[in-house]
Amino acid sequence: MRSVAIELATETMNYKNDLNTRLIDTAKGIDLEICGNDKGKKIIEATYATGLVKITGVNGTLIKKGYRVLNSTSNIEYEITEDKIIENISTHVLVIAKTPGKIGNCEIGQINSFKEIYPGLSSVINEVPFISAIDRENDEEYRKRLLDYIRHPRISWNKYVFEDEARVIKEVDKAKCIPIGNGNVKLIITEKNKPIASEKVKTDVKNYITNKILSDINLEVLGVTLYELNLSIEANINQDFNMDNAKEEIIKNLNEYFFNNLFSTRFLYFDIANVILNCKSIDKLSDLKINNTKDDLVISEDKLCIINQIKIGGIE
Known part of the structure; x- marks a missing residue:
């Protein structure tokens, strides 16, 4: 009898484990992908950040497809995707990050050097932020999307x-x-x-x-249309960061937060403050003003919030 009971318990456990791999609520990893594929919904893979950079150089110089430029903050490389000749001292070309995911996103001015010396080219800079790249969906994000599709x-x-x-x-x-x-x-x-x-x-x-x-x-x-925000905060900066580093991190994290929550019409004041508090560069936050107010941010569905300027004052 004891051996029968053990066998039944083992069979029951195996059945539960097998069942968990087939249910969207409990499946993980490749099992969850199989569940999603059965519904015609594949997992969303990481995408590559892309955008325009301005290159300055000698008129008539050919910028070749395949040239590389660098993000001085993250050391991520970006590849130029088109051939173009410089006219009127400068021109704009499209680049794409060589590494997938959000790590390729960047703020204005972070792409500012060439990987190597290219004759006739003197400088490069991104005049707009790159914010469109996403990381590969994790299990919980994928599960949420599948359940939303079903519901x-x-x-x-x-x-x-x-x-x-x-x-x-x-x-x-x-x-x-x-x-x-x-x-x-x-x-x-x-x-x-x-x-x-x-x-x-x-x-x-x-x-x-x-x-x-x-x-x-x-x-x-x-x-969508851009809705610029000016922030003023009082905070203590972590000793491992300087003022510029702190601003870059806050701007990057907030811009990603607003992009990930695009189409929302209300952003709670405390949620925005929490994004700042979760930055590694911030030890303590005592005050936050968003466009000179301390209130929830209410916008229309077609607005994408983006940080225009941030001022950081120390806590007295």
Whole structure:
């Protein structure tokens, strides 16, 4: 009897373990990916940061595809993706990080040197931040997305269908559908390589959906617009960081926070403060003003908050 009981207990345990690998709520790693693939939803892989940099040099110099530039803060390399000739002293070229994930994102001015000497080229700088790269989904993020898909059925061209169909266009990253009523629909999108959607991509999304949907609708496709924030804080900076390092870390973390929560219409004051407190460069935070106020941040769905300026004062 004892051996039978042990065998039954072992079989029960094996059954539970096997069952856990097949349920979205409990599966992990490759088992969770199998569950997601069964639903037609693959895990989101890390993407590569990309954007424009300004290169200055001698007129007539050819900037070659494959040249490398460097982020002086993270030492991440970026590769120039196009050939271009310098005219009027400088020009802009597209670059892509050689390392995937958020580590390739950067603030203004952090890409500021060449990997090696290139004849005729004197300087490089990114005049806009790179913020579009993402890390590979972890299990909890993937699980949440799968459960959201299951709990919000895509039927009869509801808002979830509009969002899915917008992402069929390969350049589209994020999409938010806002049904207005009486056949009017507003769709807000971002591009994978940049937060601001181009007119071409917006037109492609509108044409694709309009040609596919059977009913008559008035579809308006919009891109996000930047909403600049000026911060003033009183804080003690960790002794391992200087003022510039602290500002860079806070700006980077806040910009990522706002991008990850794009389409939110309210950001709680204490959540923003918590992002700052979680920065390694900050030991203590006693005061925070956002655009000269101490209140929640309320914006429209089509706004992407981005830090314009930050002032740090010491705690008395």
